[in-house]
Amino acid sequence: MNSVPTADRAPKPHSSLSNSIVIPLAFAASYIAARWGIKVLPQGSREALVAALLPVPVFAWLIYSIVRGTRALDELERRIQLEALALAFPAALVILFTAGLLDLAGFHGEGNWDLPRLLPLVLLPYWFGLALARRRYS
Amino acid sequence: MESRLRVLRAERNWTQAELAQRLGVSRQTVNSIETQKYEPSLSLAFAIARLFGCKVEDVFLPPDRAQPQ
Numbered sequence: 001m002n003s004v005p006t007a008d009r010a011p012k013p014h015s016s017l018s019n020s021i022v023i024p025l026a027f028a029a030s031y032i033a034a035r036w037g038i039k040v041l042p043q044g045s046r047e048a049l050v051a052a053l054l055p056v057p058v059f060a061w062l063i064y065s066i067v068r069g070t071r072a073l074d075e076l077e078r079r080i081q082l083e084a085l086a087l088a089f090p091a092a093l094v095i096l097f098t099a100g101l102l103d104l105a106g107f108h109g110e111g112n113w114d115l116p117r118l119l120p121l122v123l124l125p126y127w128f129g130l131a132l133a134r135r136r137y138s
Numbered sequence: 139m140e141s142r143l144r145v146l147r148a149e150r151n152w153t154q155a156e157l158a159q160r161l162g163v164s165r166q167t168v169n170s171i172e173t174q175k176y177e178p179s180l181s182l183a184f185a186i187a188r189l190f191g192c193k194v195e196d197v198f199l200p201p202d203r204a205q206p207q
Contacts, residue, residue, distance in 0.1 A: 075179050076167040137170045 023062050030055040031115065080133040087129030092122045140199040144172045146190045161185055 037051025070081065099113040099121075147157050147168075154172070158165040163182065170176035171186075178186065178198075187194045 074163040074167050075182060076170055076176055077164060079176070137166065137175050 023058070023065055027055060027058045027062055030058045076137060080130065080137060083133040083136075084126055084129035087132070088123075088126035091125030091129075095121050095125075139174070139177050139201065141171055141174060142197055142199070143168070143186065146192075146197065147172075150190075157189075160189055 034051050034054040037054065038048055041048040041051055070078065073081065096118070099118055103113050143157075147154070152160075154168045155165045158168045161168070161182070162185075167176065167178075167182075171178055183194050183198055187197050190197060
């Protein structure tokens with residue numbers, strides 16, 4: 001039984017600066033660079049493929065950082081995060097499926113259902129679930 | 139599950155934040171256990187009992203042993 005962090009065995013605190021600012025900025029920068037690259041490079045070319053995959057390593061870094069951050073949480077905060085994700089994950093799937101179906105049905109809106117448009121919609125259920133779970137245990 | 143955590147903490151004049159720091163958890167976790175909104179894991183329950191120098195069953199009372207309010 002070693003799930004209780006103590007001063008001796010607590011996970012090393014991750015850099016909150018890198019979590020909250022550097023990684024999202026790096027991801028945004030890589031995404032913008034990828035979009036720009038896809039726009040200017042010939043479609044189907046090797047360069048366009050590299051541009052399209054540009055955000056993947058940054059995204060992997062983001063996932064690694066989230067997992068590290070989760071391990072540093074105490075058991076109640078882990079449960080709160082789990083309850084938030086239990087709502088957010090299926091809700092995000094529903095939103096993505098609905099956006100895809102709307103797109104197929106011809107409701108493209110402005111700029112289609114791309115990441116900048118969908119991201120706030122996908123994150124909204126997580127924030128809602130987080131607020132609900134925090135309220136439940138406060 | 140009823141908990142005597144608040145009583146034990148008060149006997150030592152510890153704040154929730156102090157107890158949380160000693161246990162390596164958040165103050166919210168201590169508060170949630172005291173208000174019976176959250177039941178701790180077995181390892182945390184043992185850590186709490188060890189900290190107060192008593193048995194787990196002296197800190198956490200199963201429903202059949204809990205005093206009627």
